[in-house]
Amino acid sequence: MPLNEMIFKRKSCRSxxxxxxDAATIETVKAFPLKPLYPEIKVHWDIVPRDKVKCICPWTPPQLITVYSQEAEGYLENIGFLFQQMDLYLHSLGLGVCWLGMGRMNPKTTTEVEGMKFVIMLAFGYPKGDQLRRDLKSFRRKPMDQITDKPDSRLEPARLAPSAVNSQPWYFTHEGDTVHVYCSKKGSRLDSGIALAHLYVANEKSFCFFKTEHRADLPGYTYIGSVTL
Ligand SMILES: Cc1cc2nc3c(=O)[nH]c(=O)nc-3n(C[C@H](O)[C@H](O)[C@H](O)COP(=O)(O)O)c2cc1C
Known part of the structure; x- marks a missing residue:
């Protein structure tokens, strides 16, 4: 199934x-091209066995993706943007996936990556049974009017995006053809990058991300960037 269809089917897998x-699937996953939001920010990622991580989840699968980044302005939304493409791709291969904010590297079995900060990991593997959603009703998400200044069906893929503890910290405002993207100061900018990834995958040909001074400041929110779709 194409990635844009996975937006409406995916579900965090914890089983x-x-x-x-198998080694061939690992190689396929490693070769999948991911588009960055900020190509200049260095990112390092790897697929590691379970004993390299410390995770309190009893369901941690045999392998995980571990993600490191250079700490530069925008690095969190860049990681969310990159690895939500991976989440959708892994789902499209029939695998189960779950972002793991609570995961840490195991200092006894790993060495640090020079000049890079560990950011997050994604658990993935063969799911027990079919993990996909069958219909939109099974998404627990804020209604459209709570995430945007005006209803816009083009934002539906972002509305359905996953976020840490389902916090959905994103907010969108409209100005002509441009949609400005904000993240609640209480939320994680990484989650805003995830929502942006869904907008990119749903509008792969036309998606354009940029920063502009010509936008309002929203109290309680951080400006992430603007898009045309
Ligand atoms: C950045 C991030 C971190 C997350 N960390 C965890 C985690 O540590 N443990 C967990 O069980 N789920 C984790 N999740 C999964 C979220 O709880 C889940 O995406 C959200 O509740 C929405 O559900 P859905 O992904 O099934 O649509 C995380 C999700 C994101 C995006």
Whole structure:
């Protein structure tokens, strides 16, 4: 199934078989091209076995993706943007996936990556049974009027995006053809990058991201950037 259709089907998976992923699938995953929001920010990622991470989840699968970044302005939304494409891709391969904000590297079995900050990990593997959503009713999400200054069906993919503890910290305002993207100061900018990834995947050909001074400041929100779709 194409990635843009996975937006409406994906669901965090917390039930995996204990079978490690086969080497060919790991190579396919490593080769999948991810588009960055900020190409100049260095990112390093790897697929590691479970013993390299410390995670309190009893369901942690045999392998995880670990993500590191250079700490530069925009790095969190860049990571959310990049690896939500990976979340959708892994779902499209029939695998189960879950972002793991609570995961940490195991200092006993890993060494630090020079000049990079560990940001987050994604658990993935063979799911136990079918993990996909069958209909939109099974999404627990804010209604459209709570995430935008005016209803806009083009924002539906962003509305359905996953976020840490389902916080959905994004807010969108409109100005002509441009949509400005904000993140609640209480939320994580990484989540805003995830919502932007859904807008990109749903509008792959036309999606354009930029920063502009010509936008309002919203109290309680951080400006993330602007898009045309
Ligand atoms: C950045 C991020 C971190 C997350 N961390 C965890 C986690 O540590 N443990 C967990 O069980 N789920 C985690 N999740 C999954 C969210 O709880 C889930 O995406 C959200 O509740 C929406 O549900 P859905 O992904 O099934 O649509 C995380 C999601 C994101 C985006």
């Amino acid at each position: 995996f078989t204990n079978a490690p992923l």
